[in-house]
Amino acid sequence: MIAFILKRLIQSVIVMLAVALIAFSMFRFIGDPVNSMLPENASAEDRQELREQLGLDQPVTVQFTRFVTGAVQGEFGISYRNKRAVAEMIAERLPATLELVLAAAVFALLLGVPMGIYAALHPKGVLSNMLNVISLIGISVPTFVTGILLILVFSVWLNWLPSFGRGETVQIGWWRTGFLTVSGLKSLILPAVMLGLFQVTLIMRLVRAEMMEVLRSDFVRFARARGLTNRAVNFGHALGNTLMPVITIVGLQLGAMIAFAIITETVFQWPGMGLLFIQAVSFGDIPVMSAYLVMVALVFVAINMIVDLLYFAIDPRLSVRA
Amino acid sequence: MNTTTFPNSPLLSVRDLSICFDTRHGPLRAVDGITFDLAPGEILGMVGESGAGKSLTGTAITGLLERPGRIDRGEILFEGKRIDTLSAEEMRRLRGRRIGAIFQDPLTSLNPLMTVGQQLVQTIRTHLSLGKEAARKRAIECLAEVGIPAPEARIDQYPHQFSGGMRQRVVIALALCAEPSLVIADEPTTALDVSIQAQILDLLKKMCRERGAAVILVTHDMGVIAETADRVAVMYSGRVVEIGPVEKVVRDPRHPYTKGLMQSIPRVGSNALRLTQIDGAMPRLTDLPSGCAFHPRCPRAFAECKRTKPAALPVEGGHVACHLYQEEPV
Helix, strand or coil: CHHHHHHHHHHHHHHHHHHHHHHHHHHHHCCCHHHHHCCCCCCHHHHHHHHHHHCCCCCHHHHHHHHHHHHHCCCCCECCCCCCEHHHHHHHHHHHHHHHHHHHHHHHHHHHHHHHHHHHHCCCCHHHHHHHHHHHHHHHCCHHHHHHHHHHHHHHHCCCCCCCCCCCCEEECCEEECCCCHHHHHHHHHHHHHHHHHHHHHHHHHHHHHHHHHHCCHHHHHHHHCCCCHHHHHHHHHHHHHHHHHHHHHHHHHHHHHHHHHHHHHHCCCCCHHHHHHHHHHHCCHHHHHHHHHHHHHHHHHHHHHHHHHHHHHCHHHHHHC | CCCCCCCCCCCEEEEEEEEEEEECCEEEEEEEEEEEEECCCCEEEEECCCCCCHHHHHHHHHCCCCCCEEEEEEEEEECCEECCCCCHHHHHHHECCCEEEECCCCCCCCCCCCCHHHHHHHHHHHHCCCCHHHHHHHHHHHHHHCCCCCHHHHCCCCHHHCCHHHHHHHHHHHHHCCCCCEEEEECCCCCCCHHHHHHHHHHHHHHHHHHCCEEEEEECCHHHHHHHCCEEEEEECCEEEEEEEHHHHHHCCCCHHHHHHHHCCCCCCCCCCCCCCCCCCCCCHHHCCCCCCCHHHCCCCCHHHHHCCCCCEEECCEEECCHHHCCCCC
């Protein structure tokens, strides 16, 4: 077990270094940031000064080493646009994105898992077929369309929910949360639904397919042959064995949702990391973009690690092998 | 419905049972009017090729037939009561408690995420009103009875920590823990090593004899039947072609199909260089021949065989369904 964790940690470090290299080198091709930072009539001396200030005059290897050592300490340099520490800006925006993703994931799981179980247990049922058709729509319609539709219906026509922003927030330490105020929670609903809707359909279809597979397996038939109640067979025996692949996918999707949040945050003007990234892209703000890329990669790696550890908790077969 | 029970009444009585599958091209009859009785404590072997309908018959008796399969004719009487018309809930109470089942593959028959003890305790408590501690005690006893060493320690282990043979012992313990009076064992040794097979068969036989439980032993291995069963039913293409005491059927088979089966078994001490085999394969359900389903492969077929299905004729201790014996029953 410990050997397994160590191995995964080393793998994670390699992955992160690779991402750092990509983040670092890819953004070197975007163009000279100095051009966009200084007014057009700036003198050559001004340019050189800024360049030295930003460390852009150093050799590439030195720049990369500085980038990595900085990143390890949570230091991503100064934003070209805002002239503020990038780490500070990310820390400011991170809670908004994480809360949004968390709410969307909870929404997706609470809806997707029961729907999937129902569809698996009643494969020929009318409701199951309806769920299947609806989920097909959910999976095919682009998220920004559902977002705009949600705004149209619930903000414009019904005027129930706000169409942009986070509402009022409460500061707890460095974390600014929207969970504790009514307007914060109301503002969270539409973006979370938009971000989670695709995941609902994905999780439902996954749970349904996996569970139908498990329901056909020998041990489920044997459990039925022993006269166990349907409840015990379906939920005690079948569901547990369905969860492994579901956890894998949900874990991966959590990472994907953080990445997809860019679209949701743009539609709802949600002040999270995604919006920060979009603004950074339009300005060519390299430190912010590379920091964002590294952050997202870190979240992915961390989630994967947690998923692997969850396997050990669920499947007794693994603890023997490792 | 026949509810009277008298001492010599059969434990299980299958009457003209037919199972068909509804398909897009109409119903396909997989089991066609089979009839047999099973006495309490008796071991009946059911032998036949894949697709002969032997497993389906077992599945129908446990009430676990799945759509699109259904019983379309006949009845199943268990302890004098009709069970093929019971509700799902009534049938569930019977399963495990009165009718146990053992499946082919011990490697996949157990839930990998639950300990052996959890699965046993759950089954015991479903059928018997025992507390947690009592059920656990009984589970340990069950494991000891099926010959698992150190059951107190092994009860808390997971299925993957057991070998194939040991897992089949656990499966037998699970099937018998609520003391059913009928056990349907569907190919219980097919997935096991030959050396383990005999042990498991002996165990199954011993356990059922001790409890007075009857067994339907479904297999395609005539050797297994010869060693274990009291009577044997030979199935071909959804029908019982011959049924009778094992020694009788093995020594002196009547039906040409049974004869062919016996000739294809290698015998120790025989100096035949080649084994005779039955030419051809069992017909598909979609393409059944007219009359007796065996006639295209039968070395002794005559005109009548193509025209009508032979009825079951009583012979010494059993029945045979073949036109050869039609006029002058032996």
